[in-house]
Amino acid sequence: MKIASWNVNSLNVRLPHLQEWLKLRQPDVVGLQETKLEDHKFPDDALLELGYRSVFSGQKTYNGVALLSRESASEVQIGIPGFGDDQKRVIAASYGDLRVVNLYVVNGKAVGDEKYDYKLGWLDAVHGWLSEEIKRWPKxxxxxxxxxxPDDRDVHDPAAWDEQxxxxxxxxxxxxRLLALGLHDSFRLHSEEGGQFSWWDYRAAGFRRNLGLRIDLALIxxxxxxxxIGSVIDREPRTWERPSDHAPVWVELA
Structure with missing residues (x-):
C-alpha cells in the first residue's frame, strides 16, 4: 500500500501535474496540502475519473487540505478537535483499520514572531489529539x-539555518514530542543519508543547486x-514546468 503526501502549492495551478503523477505512481492514498481552493471548486469529478475519491477542507487563497483514495474514506475528521481555528490545515480519515492524518503545519514566519508562538501552540494541540488517536487507531x-x-541532515546549510x-x-x-507518541519518520527507517530534501526555494536556483530542506514527512x-518496505522523495515532479516548490513523498507498506 502506497501512502503519499504532496504540498501542491495551488491545486488550481497544479491539477495537471497531480493527474499525471497519479497515473505514473498509482498511490493508494494521497494527502494534499495548500490546495488553496474553496470546497465548491475542488476538482473531485476530475479525480474520480482517475479512480480517486476525495474528502477535502479548503479556503480561498491560503491553506487547504485533502485526502484522495481508491477506497471510500470513513470517520472523516476536519480540524483539530477542540481547537478553535478557522484555518484549513488538518484532515483525517480511516481506510479499514488504517487511520491517516494529513497535516499542513503552520509555517511560523520567524522565530519570536506571534505566528511562531501560534505554531508551537498548534503543534501542542496536535500532540494532544494524536495521543488519543494512536490509542484508538494503532495503525x-x-x-x-x-x-x-527534523535535524541538520535535512538542511542544505545547517549553519545558515541555525535557530531559524x-x-x-x-x-x-x-x-x-510527536514521535515520542510511538511514531517513526519512515524516511529514516530506510536512509541515514543527509542532503535528501523535499522542498527547494524557487529563488536562487534552489532546486538546481539542491539548496533544500526535508520538511515533508510520513510518520508511521x-x-x-x-x-x-520503502519511503521515497519523488523529485521528478519538481523538474516539471511550473512545479510546486515541494516534491511528493510516500511510504510503502506491505
Whole structure:
C-alpha cells in the first residue's frame, strides 16, 4: 500500500501535474496540502475519473487540505478537535483499520514572531489529539508538510539555518514530542543519508543547486513499522514546468 503526501502549492495551478503523477505512481492514498481552493471548486469529478475519491477542507487563497483514495474514506475528521481555528490545515480519515492524518503545519514566519508562538501552540494541540488517536487507531500514518526539518541532515546549510524558522530547537522539540507518541519518520527507517530534501526555494536556483530542506514527512506508528518496505522523495515532479516548490513523498507498506 502506497501512502503519499504532496504540498501542491495551488491545486488550481497544479491539477495537471497531480493527474499525471497519479497515473505514473498509482498511490493508494494521497494527502494534499495548500490546495488553496474553496470546497465548491475542488476538482473531485476530475479525480474520480482517475479512480480517486476525495474528502477535502479548503479556503480561498491560503491553506487547504485533502485526502484522495481508491477506497471510500470513513470517520472523516476536519480540524483539530477542540481547537478553535478557522484555518484549513488538518484532515483525517480511516481506510479499514488504517487511520491517516494529513497535516499542513503552520509555517511560523520567524522565530519570536506571534505566528511562531501560534505554531508551537498548534503543534501542542496536535500532540494532544494524536495521543488519543494512536490509542484508538494503532495503525496510524501522520503525514504532510510539517514545516520542520527534523535535524541538520535535512538542511542544505545547517549553519545558515541555525535557530531559524523551520529549524529552531523549539520546533524540533515539538516534532520529537510527536514521535515520542510511538511514531517513526519512515524516511529514516530506510536512509541515514543527509542532503535528501523535499522542498527547494524557487529563488536562487534552489532546486538546481539542491539548496533544500526535508520538511515533508510520513510518520508511521509502531504497529506499522514492521510493514514499512520503502519511503521515497519523488523529485521528478519538481523538474516539471511550473512545479510546486515541494516534491511528493510516500511510504510503502506491505
Amino acid at each position: 496510524l500514518v501522520v503525514m504532510g508538510d510539517f514545516n520542520i526539518a 524558522i523551520l529549524c529552531s530547537t523549539a520546533e524540533r522539540n515539538a516534532l520529537q 506508528s509502531d504497529a506499522l513499522k514492521p510493514t514499512c
